[in-house]
Amino acid sequence: MTRYIVRRLLQTVVTAIFVTVIVFSLARLTGDPTLLILPTEATEADRTFFRRQLGLDRSLPEQYLTFLGNALRGDLGVSFRYREPALDLVLSRLPATLELAAASMALAVIVALPIGILAAIRRGSYLDVGTRWFATLGQSTPTFWLGLVLMLIFAVRLGWLPSSGRGGIEYLILPAVTLGWYSAAAIARLTRSSMLEMMQNDFIRFERLAGLPERVIVLKHALKNAAIPIITYMALQFGVLLSGAVVTEQVFAWPGLGQVVVEAINTRDYPVIQAAVLVTAFLFLLINLAVDLLYSWLDPRIRY
Amino acid sequence: MAAEPTETATLRPVEPAEPLSGPGRRVESYWVRLRSLVHGAPVLTGVMVAAFLVAAIFAPWIAPHDPGAASFLVALNPPFWVEGGSIAYPLGADQLGRDILSRLIYGAQLSLIVSFFAIVIAGSVGIVLGLTAGYVGGAIDSLIMRIVDAFLAMPFILMALGFVAALGTSVTNIVIVMAITNWARYARLVRGEVLSVKERDFVALARVAGQPRWRIVWKHVLPNVTNSIIILATLDLGRVIILEASLSFLGLGVQPPAISWGLMLADGRSYMTVAWWLTVMPGLAILFTVLSLNIMGDWLRDRLDPRQRIE
Numbered sequence: 001m002t003r004y005i006v007r008r009l010l011q012t013v014v015t016a017i018f019v020t021v022i023v024f025s026l027a028r029l030t031g032d033p034t035l036l037i038l039p040t041e042a043t044e045a046d047r048t049f050f051r052r053q054l055g056l057d058r059s060l061p062e063q064y065l066t067f068l069g070n071a072l073r074g075d076l077g078v079s080f081r082y083r084e085p086a087l088d089l090v091l092s093r094l095p096a097t098l099e100l101a102a103a104s105m106a107l108a109v110i111v112a113l114p115i116g117i118l119a120a121i122r123r124g125s126y127l128d129v130g131t132r133w134f135a136t137l138g139q140s141t142p143t144f145w146l147g148l149v150l151m152l153i154f155a156v157r158l159g160w161l162p163s164s165g166r167g168g169i170e171y172l173i174l175p176a177v178t179l180g181w182y183s184a185a186a187i188a189r190l191t192r193s194s195m196l197e198m199m200q201n202d203f204i205r206f207e208r209l210a211g212l213p214e215r216v217i218v219l220k221h222a223l224k225n226a227a228i229p230i231i232t233y234m235a236l237q238f239g240v241l242l243s244g245a246v247v248t249e250q251v252f253a254w255p256g257l258g259q260v261v262v263e264a265i266n267t268r269d270y271p272v273i274q275a276a277v278l279v280t281a282f283l284f285l286l287i288n289l290a291v292d293l294l295y296s297w298l299d300p301r302i303r304y
Numbered sequence: 305m306a307a308e309p310t311e312t313a314t315l316r317p318v319e320p321a322e323p324l325s326g327p328g329r330r331v332e333s334y335w336v337r338l339r340s341l342v343h344g345a346p347v348l349t350g351v352m353v354a355a356f357l358v359a360a361i362f363a364p365w366i367a368p369h370d371p372g373a374a375s376f377l378v379a380l381n382p383p384f385w386v387e388g389g390s391i392a393y394p395l396g397a398d399q400l401g402r403d404i405l406s407r408l409i410y411g412a413q414l415s416l417i418v419s420f421f422a423i424v425i426a427g428s429v430g431i432v433l434g435l436t437a438g439y440v441g442g443a444i445d446s447l448i449m450r451i452v453d454a455f456l457a458m459p460f461i462l463m464a465l466g467f468v469a470a471l472g473t474s475v476t477n478i479v480i481v482m483a484i485t486n487w488a489r490y491a492r493l494v495r496g497e498v499l500s501v502k503e504r505d506f507v508a509l510a511r512v513a514g515q516p517r518w519r520i521v522w523k524h525v526l527p528n529v530t531n532s533i534i535i536l537a538t539l540d541l542g543r544v545i546i547l548e549a550s551l552s553f554l555g556l557g558v559q560p561p562a563i564s565w566g567l568m569l570a571d572g573r574s575y576m577t578v579a580w581w582l583t584v585m586p587g588l589a590i591l592f593t594v595l596s597l598n599i600m601g602d603w604l605r606d607r608l609d610p611r612q613r614i615e
Contacts, residue, residue: 011450018454022463029470136602140595142546144553145569145587148576156577243459247550261462262554265469273466280459288457 004296012289017068019281023274024067028060076278077271081264086271089260090279096166097256100248101241103172104180109234112184116191120199121218131188138185143244147178147251164253179248183237190233194226201225228295235291239284346603352596359409360416368392369403371410371563376401380579396581398572404581408589411565414558415593417475419544422482423537429483430490431526431533437491438498439521448491455488461550468556475558478551482544493536497529531608539601542594549590565590 038046051057055066070076076087119131151174155163162171198204199222207217246258253259257276264272359366379401382389389396395404437448455463467481501507502525510520551557552566560567565586572582 011453014450015453015457018451019457022454022458023466026466026470029467136598137595140542140546140591140598142549142566142587142590142594144550144566145583145590148569148573148583149587152576152580152583239457239459243461246459246461246465247554250554261465262556265465265556268469270469273469277458277462277466280462281454281457284459285457 001296005293008289008292008296012285016282016285019278019285020068020071021064023278023281024064026277027067027270027274028063071278076275079264079269079272081267081269081272086269086275087279089272090257090275093255093257093260094279096254097242097245097249097258100172100175100179100245100254100256101238103176104183104241105234105238107176108180108184108187108237111180112187113191113230116188117195117218117223119188119192120195123196128192131192135185135189135192138181138188141181143178143182144247144251146181147174147248150174150178151251166255175248175252175254178251179241179244182244183241186237186240187230187233191226191230194229195222198222198226232291235287238287242280242284346599349596349599349603352592353600356412356593356596357416360412363409363413367403367406367409368394369406371402371406372561374400374402380575380582382579383581383585386581395585396579398568398582399575399579404568404585407563407568408565408585410563411568411586411589412593414475414562414564415545415548415590418479418482418548419541421479422486422544423540425479425483426486426540427490427533427537429487430492431494433487434491434494435498435521435525438495439502439517439525445495449495452488452491452495455485456492458485460485461547464547464551465554465556468551473557473559475562478548478557482547485547486540486544489540490533490536493532494529497532498525501525501528535601535605535608538604539598542597542601545590545594545597 038050042050048057055063058066074087075085078084079086079089082089115127115131115134119125119128122128151163154161154174161174163174165171195218199218204217204222207221208214242257245254245256246261248254249256249258250262257280261273261276263269264276375397378390378393378397379399381393381397381401383396383404384391384394386396393403393405395408397403398407433448433452437445437452464481464485467484468477471477471481507520507524510524515523548557549564549566549569552564553570555570557566558564568586569583572579572586575582
């Protein structure tokens with residue numbers, strides 16, 4: 001058990017180091033930052049001075065180690081545009097994005113779990129066919145388009161909900177439906193297939209023969225055993241949500257991380273882009289680590 | 305989904321006995337095979353995928369108008385079934401009076417180019433690294449897989465945006481970015497398959513027979529993982545089409561005068577309340593294309609990989 005945890009932790013650390021390498025190379029691919037930071041009339045001497053100050057005259061490995069060292073102390077550079085620490089800027093917008101992602105996830109799970117389970121029980125019924133269609137359709141819909149169409153119908157035509165911004169719960173509904181749509185479809189599909197697989201197990205057949213009520217069999221025994229792949233998948237979906245939020249936020253003018261990133265890209269504010277990618281990637285790694293550790297605690301048989 | 309791979313699952317259908325001689329018999333046997341392959345295929349989906357391919361490849365011959373030709377006389381003309389629409393602009397015209405249908409047809413071209421090349425590159429890189437990791441094992445395996453994990457941990461759209469910002473927005477760069485953000489999934493898939501194939505008897509036999517490593521991987525391992533790769537690639541075509549459209553929608557994909565469905569949507573956004581067709585039509589084009597690719601991918605999965613069958 002302890003060995004497994006240590007191994008899993010080490011793996012996460014190594015992966016995290018590679019993430020920093022990718023993010024570091026992202027910055028180095030962008031060319032000379034002095035062209036962006038300094039005004040066009042700056043002399044070559046100014047540029048050389050600035051490059052030395054930024055440490056750009058040193059070798060790449062050296063630069064990387066400095067970057068890593070600073071990152072570990074929480075220093076991801078200063079936003080070119082706002083003259084504020086990039087990390088602070090990203091962290092200040094993170095709550096809005098997490099709120100949106102959490103609401104979308106909640107919505108997806110509330111919708112997807114019941115229909116996935118029902119579809120598996122009533123296999124071949126209209127509900128099952130409908131669920132399968134929903135699953136395929138949901139995974140084929142471009143998020144931003146769905147957002148625009150929902151906005152057109154519910155905000156512009158019907159006037160039931162606000163079209164953009166962040167405020168009370170009514171502001172959250174359209175963005176959360178938009179962002180959660182894909183995940184709902186994906187989770188419904190996986191729930192259905194995991195439940196179907198579980199229901200074919202011998203122990204479920206024995207329980208039926210033994211005359212246990214169907215409700216107990218499905219909810220207590222089949223669902224419990226089908227839960228592990230479903231929960232793993234939800235953790236994965238959370239990453240999808242964090243990433244998809246960039247687009248959804250843009251559609252609904254939701255003041256989260258996505259807005260900062262798109263603005264940062266348009267103004268070539270690289271420290272902010274780096275910080276945003278790094279923070280979300282670490283969040284995702286931590287969630288996955290937590291889920292894996294949770295399993296090894298729940299189910300002692302699990303060893304990788 | 306995660307059933308144990310069994311010997312029977314990967315057996316191919318029994319082939320009809322090889323005909324003794326004569327070209328006629330041979331054609332017949334191909335016909336039988338082709339028919340059995342296509343049996344139960346989703347016809348409508350196939351037609352839609354074909355329509356997408358034809359539109360993309362033959363765009364200049366099919367499009368009724370020049371996609372860039374503006375005509376203020378017909379600006380914001382609605383589709384033909386709406387009052388005020390005309391059959392000359394069947395799906396309506398945009399704010400500059402350009403034919404939406406023609407632009408959709410040219411947009412298909414960009415979608416196809418980007419998704420096809422991105423997946424070919426991502427797939428090739430992923431296959432080579434996945435085969436290496438799975439077959440060689442040990443430290444190389446661990447190293448490759450941690451890199452794969454790192455790429456999979458990066459938020460997809462954010463990573464793509466970061467690379468686009470770094471490299472620029474030409475079509476070539478978009479293809480490269482899509483390949484960079486997608487190769488890891490292929491590597492992981494191939495490695496997993498290799499690990500299970502490598503334990504099978506025929507690989508052990510080939511090893512005992514003294515065949516060189518590369519030959520075993522090429523002749524015995526790779527053919528056994530191609531089905532999974534084809535399935536993933538089909539499903540990925542749709543994913544990449546949506547991703548490309550998302551980047552364009554954010555204004556960070558290809559730039560005008562290039563025509564992209566995502567770009568059309570972004571342009572039409574400001575006219576949403578007065579001319580819904582500017583946003584709805586490109587959206588439907590993406591939806592139907594990706595939907596048919598996904599249905600196709602699911603069908604292929606059922607056909608080629610019975611282990612993953614959901615039914």
